[in-house]
Amino acid sequence: MDDLLKDFLTETAENLDLVESDFVRFETEPGNDKILGNIFRLVHTVKGACGFLGLARLEAVAHAAETLMGRFRSGAVATPEAVTLILSAIDRIKEIMADIERNGVEPNGDDEALIAELDRQAAAAVPPPPPAELTPEQKTEAALGRPLKPGEVSLDELERLFQEAAGPESVAPSAPPAPAANQNGGAPEPAKAAGEEGGKDQPSVANQSIRVGVDTLDRLMTMVSELVLTRNQLTDTVRKTGDETFQLPLQRLTHVTAELQEGVMKARMQPIGAAWRAFPRLVRDLSADLGKKIELVMEGGDAELDRQVLDLIKDPLTHMVRNCADHGLEGPAERVAARKSETGTIRLSAFHQGGYVIVEICDDGRGLNPDKIRKKAVANGLTTQAEAERMSDQQVYRFIFAPGFSTADKVTNVSGRGVGLDVVRANVELIGGSIDLKSAPGAGTTFIIRIPLTLAIISALTVVAGADAYAIPQLAVLELVHAGARGEHRIEKVGDARLLRLRDQLLPLVGLKSLLGGDSVEADFDDNALVVVAQSSDEAFGIVVDEVLHTEEIVVKPMASRLKHIPLFAGTTILGDGSVVLILDPNGLAQSVSETARDARVATSEEQSGKVGESSVVPMLVFRAGAGAPKAAPLALLTRLEMIESSKIEIADGRHVVQYRGSLMPLIRASDDLMLNQTGEQPLLVFSDDGRWVGLIVDEILDIVEERIEIGLGSSSIGTQGTAVIAGKATEILDVGYYLTLAFDDWLSRKDRMQETTPQTRILLVDDSSFFRNMLAPALTASGFRVTPVDGAAAAIALVQEGKTFDIVVSDIEMPEMDGFGLAAALRGEPATAQIPIVALSSLTAPEVIQRAYQSGFSDYVAKFDRPGLVATLNALSSDQRRAA
C-alpha cells in the first residue's frame, strides 16, 4: 500500500469519527452553523480524496451522502430518517475503508440501493423556492407550513452562516475538486482549510504537530523503561558503596530520566474523549433500537490517559453505555409514570484524581433492584439466602459483576445475555483499575471506574515477607500501621480470621508470609505486626508483612504465561539490584481474604456505606454501664427508659428495688462493677412482661442507633452475647435474657403466677440466631411456657421424629439451609405435628411473605420484635387447645 493511501485512510478514519459525532449533534441542534460547516467540509474532503485516489465506490457513496447533506444546507429539515441514512452511508464508507486497509484495494460491491435511497431522500428534501418579497422568517415559515419554533433558524440565516462557515468555496455535486494538500500526503486538509478560512478550531496546533507512529512511541517507552531500570541499578550501587563521586552526576541522571520519562509518557497521552467519540452515534442507534429517548451528556473528555490504557478501556466503556441505555433507563411511558422527564439521561464524566482517571457513567433510570439481585444471587449459588438477607444493598449490588449475572428479564440484542459486567470488571482490573457502583431505586445508577493513568512505569512499595521481596503498587496503598499487642492498633481474632481495628473500621487481614510461603498463620501475627493497608476494588484490607523497604519507580513486565493464572500477582519487575520481584495484585490478594473475616466485618462495612438493609435493621439502645466498652440492647425489648432519683432506690431482701407504678420493681445492675449514684438521678431501662416490671440499672444512656447487629466477636463474659461494632465503637451486646432471668427467678417461684391445674404449654422455638433464642426463651418461660429452643429446621424435625411432643411450634422464617417455609411444610407432613399450631416469627412483614407463610402451613404470623404480640398469640392458641382437649 502506498504512503498516500495510508495517509488517506488514517486521516479519513479520524474525520469520519468526527463527522459521525458532529452529525448526531446537528440533529439535535439544527441551527448550529458551525457543526454543519464542519460536517460538510469533512465529507467533501473525503469525497475529493477518493476521486483523486481512484476509489470509485467510496466516491459514489460519499457523493450521494454529500448531496443529501447539501439539502440541509439549503434549509431542508434534517429528519431522523435522513440522518439515519447518512449515518449508514458513513458506515458503508468505513466498511469499504477497512477492506482497503486489509487488502490495499477497493473491494467489489454494490452500493446502488444505498445511493438510490440517498438520492431519493435528497430529492424529497428539496424545499420549495420561497417568494422573494417575504422576510426570511416568513419564507421559512411558508416552506415549513408553520411558524418557526424556538431554536430553529430561517433559511436565509442558515445560508448566510453557511457561506461564512469554513468550507470549500464551490460545491458542484458532479465535479469533485481534489484537495491539493492531500496530493502530497502533507498537512491534513481540514486543518488547513480551517486555518485559511478563519475557523478557530485547530490551525496553530495543526502547524505545530506532527504525526508519529504508535510503534515509535511504544519503542520510545520501552527504551525509557530500560533507562529507568539502569538508573535504579546505579542508584542502588551508589547507595551500597557510598561512593561520593557519583552522587552529583547520578542526581542529574535521575533528574533527566524523570523528565524524559514524563515527556514520553505525555506524548503517549490522549484525551479520554477519543474513546468516547463513537458514543453519540451509539446512543442514537440504541435510542432508536430500544424505543427510548436518551440524552447523552459528556463532561471532562479532555482528561488524558496513556494510549495503551485508552485502548484497553474503550470496550468496557462502550459496554457500560449500552448497559445504561438498555438496563438502566426506562422507556418513555414508564418514565412519565414515575414522574420523570420522558427523556432519560446518560452522563459520562471523567476527571483526574491522584494517579487515576475516574470515569463515572451515570443514568437517571430505575436503579437496581436489590431484592431481585438477592434472589438471583441465591439462585445462582453465589450466596445463601441468609447471607443475602444480611448483606447491605451496596454489597448486593456488586453481585452484578459476577460471571453470568444478568437481571434483565428479557434478552435483547443490546444486552441481557449475562456476558458483560464480569468481563468489564475483569478488563478494568487487568489494567490495575477498579469498578464500583452506586444505585438508588428510582433515581438511577452510577458506575465509577478508576483507571490508572499509565501501566508501564508505576510507583511501588517494596515489602518483605519471609525471605522474599514483593512490590505493591503505591496507588493501592492507603497507609502503613504497626499493629498487635505492642503496636498502636489492635488485631482481633474471630475464629481463624484476623481483623485489624483501625480507627472506626475493622479491616480483614491477609498474612503475606502464610499466604505465599505456606507458613502457619501465626508466623504473620506476632506482637508487632507491620500492616500495609491497601485498597482493592471492593474493600480496604490489611496485608501483614515482615518489613517495608522503600518506594521506587518500577517498570512493570507482564507475568510469564505459565504463571498468569496465579491471581495474587499482577506482573514482575526488576529492581535496582538486578533481582526479579513479583508485583502483588491488590485485587487478587483481597480475594484471599477469608470468608470469616469478611463476615465478621459486615457490620462495619454497613456503617461505611451508610446503607442498611431494611429487612433486618435492629434499633439498638446504646448505654454505658460500669467500666469497659459501651453496651447495647435491642430497643424493641425495652418498655421504657426512666430516670429515677437515687434516693428512691431501696434495698430489700438483698436486692435493689424501687417503687414503680404502685408496686416494687426489682432492679438489676447491668454490670457487676456498676456503682449506684449516691445523689441525683439514676437511668433505668425498664422491661415489662405481663404486668410485671424489671429495671436494669445503667450509668448513662448514650444513643439510639439503627444497626444491623452482626455479633462477630465471640462472647466471653456472662450477660453479653458478644461484641459488635456500633457507631464505630466496639460495643457489648447485652444478653437481655440473662438479666431478665435474674429477676424472673424470684417471680417465677411465686405460685400465683402459675395456673397449677393446667399443664404448661410446650413450645418448640426454632431460630438460627442464638441472640433471639437467648432473648425469647427466658421471656416465654417467664410467661409460663415450657420452651425447647433449637438452632435450625433440621434439629426441630429431628426432635419431632424422636417422638418429643410439642403443643406449639414457633419458628423463624429466614434460616440457613432449610428456611421456615420449608420447616412448616415438613412439620405438616409429620403425624405428630400435622395439626398443631405453627407460628411464624419474622422481621419480614411484606404481604407476600405473610401470604407464603400461610400457604406453607403456618397458622399464625408475628413480627419478630412484637414480644407481647407473640405471648398473646401463644396464650390464645394454648387456651384454644385446652378447650379442644
Next chain:
Amino acid sequence: MTHAADQRRGFVTVEIAGQLFGIAIERVREVFAPERITRVPLSGEEIAGVLNLRGRIVTAIDMRVRLGRPRSDPSATRMAIGVEKSHEDFALLVDRPGDVIEMDVSAIEPTPATLDKSWHVFVEGVYRLEDRLMLILDVDRAIGGDELADAA
C-alpha cells in the same frame, strides 16, 4: 548448504537426574549459570521461579521435577539452558550440560516402549551413543503450559 548437512542435526547434551538428554541446538539461545532465582509462590511444582537475564524476565523450569525425579541438593550447582517459546524466555534447569554433538538424522530411533511411561511425552526419540542412550528432549513439552503436555 549441502545435502549431507541437511541430514545432520546438532544437539546440546545435558544430564538430568543421571539421564543424558539432547536438546536441539537451534532451540538453545544460551547456556548460563542461573543466579538469584525468585521463587513464585503458588506456581506449579516444576517452576523453579523467575530470574533476570540481562533485563529479560526468564521463567526457570526445574527439569528434574518436570521429569518426576527428586529435587537436587539445594547446594548443588546447576546450569540453565535458555530457550524460547512463543516469544517468551524460559530456562531449563539441568544438572550439567555436556558437549554439542552432531548426528545423522537417520540414526535417531523412535522412543522405545520400555521407557518410563511418564517420560514418553517429553521424548522425541533416542540416539545410541557408544556407551549410553541419549533421549531427545521435546522442548515445547518440557516447557509445558499447554493442555497437551499437561494432560499427558
